[in-house]
Amino acid sequence: MSIFLTRPDLPFCKGCGHHHVVRSTVKALEEIGVRPTDVILVTDIGCHGIVDGNFATHTVHGLHGRSVALAAGIAMGLPPGKKVIVYIGDGGATLGLQHLLEAARMNVDLTVVVHNNMLYGMTGGQPSSLTPRGFRTGITPDGVSLPHHDLCRLVYDAGAAYVARVLGLGDFSETLRQALEIEGFTLVEVLELCTSYGVKWNPGLRLKALAEEAGYTPGVWTRPPRPVFRLPAGSGEPLSPRGEGLLDLPPVEVWFSSPLEERWTMILSGSAGEGIQQAAEILARAAMAAGLHVTKKGSYPVTVGVGFSTAEVILSRSPIFYHGVHEPDALVITSMDGLRNQWDRIERMTRGVLWVDASLPVPETGAEIRVRDFRGRAGARYAALYAIWTVLRETGVLPPEALLEVVRGSPLADRIPVDRLASLG
Amino acid sequence: MDSCRVLLDGSRLIVESCVRAGAHVYVGYPITPASLIFSYASRRFPIALPAPDEITALQWMAGLSAAGHLPVTATSFPGFALMVESINMAYMMELPMLIIFVQRLGPSTGTATAGAQGDLLLLDGLISGGYPLPVLCISDLMDCWLLPSIALRTAVELRTPVVLLSSKEMVMTQASFDLRQLPAIEPVHRAFYQGPGPYRSYDPGDGLVPPFLPVGNDRHIVRLNASTHDRSGLLQHTGEEAMANTHRLGEKVEALTPVLYHLDEQDGAQTLVVSYDITSGAAREAVRILRSREIPVSLLLARTLLPIPAIYYEVIDRYPRVVIAEENAQGQFARLLFGRRIPSKIRLIGAVGRMVRPEEIVREVLAG
């Protein structure tokens, strides 16, 4: 018996085409001359997939339709020289078609053997997307009415290195050997018959005639070698984290002080693309420079480039456990998008101060209203930062200079004309 | 310098913690609010792979884990839903990996940019058969640093997928933070089977966790199996050995998942406030407010959510009144603890589409 097998008897029905696949695989492996520990057989769910125990290689038995993605993970994580083989049925190939196309596109180093018996064997003979037109199954007694996928063509077009279709009669180990010897994504589609269901519903069926009639033409399609997708770890290269480390952030030194005793909350709302989040972040840093604790969060529609952009900032003398803002101390509106986004909140406000751009209508509100010409004076791009500057000047929660200092000490220094904003008063 | 204060978000701490703990492959598929983790991971992980969908992501992770790597991903409900069958596979195959689950507002696609705590009950029944999956949960920025590495260590030591639960506001909000308070992260130690063989992938010896050996190694063949299997990893219908093996999967998680929580009990307190994830912040704030008014109150913040630590019941039993606060409509943690028949001493505070407010907790405590 072969070193690749644990026992000679296979778990399939008498006459099932799956027998030929196993025998040809074993013969191909013997000819290549690898060791059993060099081979990883990944099996899908289906009759073809219950052979693990017969193989004396590494075996991995996964989910229905997902074996190619699972094997891709294994193959990309192993060093070259290992043979990763996938056994999958036409059912699994239908369910997991995308995994086949992706693995082919990426040129992952594995060999997929598709047991195309043109139906789901294990579940009693239902049609797959590889069942040819006219083929009868348990649930299509008049024959399947749609054409089948040409899996070989799909996978080849997706970038496979080597694709072959064989009639699964007798010995096709030579085709499997070729596929296994190529480094890259290879696929062999084996046409077979399910003696239990295929033949039962299509009496007198002959594989060769069926294949011809269905246009299932045997052949081999290859392309020149191209790079294989493998993790650097798999090629033995050392792996270390990239970049500086995510904690290599600019620390904020305390240069200023703030009279703030308690928690102070601000909502700034305007239009996407007008620097709302940036202005709020500058405020947050300025507050840190004044020795306060801060939180800052943004909210915007999923299409981040249009519509409103809202930022919530909390400043506090003591640590902030809760960073929600229910009724803000300051609500600052710089554009119509922001006003619409905050309209309901403004109407509900019973306290606090609303700063609103002079170009906008003012809703009914219990907040104190302060109309200011943010856009007119600073322009749309800097209205938000200018608004914060204004709020700081009018409330004194922080020294306004902290805002200027944060910008001057940051990479934004060349881009934001802080001195001009400050001179607007 | 006595401090190093920076402005950062939780996603950043999570990714850096994973990398320092020794995870080196991140497999990602973008989804708000987990995308920030993906983008940091792409800058920092030794290897970050963009997957074409979440099923592929989990399958690649399983394959990479089988080959001896330690993979991490992050997603939100829509992606997590696609991963469920594959997480069951990894659980059955006993493959270590970390899945960071950032909750957002559902059902379905819901509101991608709104936070929520709506997926806890999904995690409770996640493994077919009712077996427990370790679920740890982040309750503040320090947890963003500490828990990923503990979750990874748990994944390796128990040979299992681990879920780290969080939510949008937790991982995306920026806050001032002093980096010097962060303790060093010890890399997770990985030991592979060194014995003479024959190696049996699911033979736990005297313990509950079988020694791990990657597929494709040159010494012993390895068999991994998502279907019911014996100790060698071979398919078995419902034989005694196979059933014992399946039983062991739950047993090891019950016995070995670290029990992590924050308990702050105050003398004379008649009420215990219980919370987890983002609402922990509101709970802490509520307790601060109450104590500043000289009202004694105790606080339990759960970090290990599943399997439920027995200590939670012990603590709850000590109080005549318990307020459980969480950002959902059902009181999912309360249901997890008590089922549908929640004892009358337990009061629930919930919110949907917004955070639970400290005042709501304060009010409920005072109502007692």
Ligand SMILES: Cc1ncc(C[n+]2csc(CCOP(=O)(O)OP(=O)(O)O)c2C)c(N)n1
């Ligand atoms: C997600 C999922 N859906 C359905 C099934 C049920 N199922 C088991 S085997 C199978 C079909 C197998 O057919 P095929 O892949 O052609 O292999 P064959 O049995 O013909 O060898 C199906 C649908 C499953 N295991 N998993």
Ligand code: SF4
């Ligand atoms: S049911 Fe069909 S596919 Fe399955 S083993 Fe029998 S003949 Fe083969």
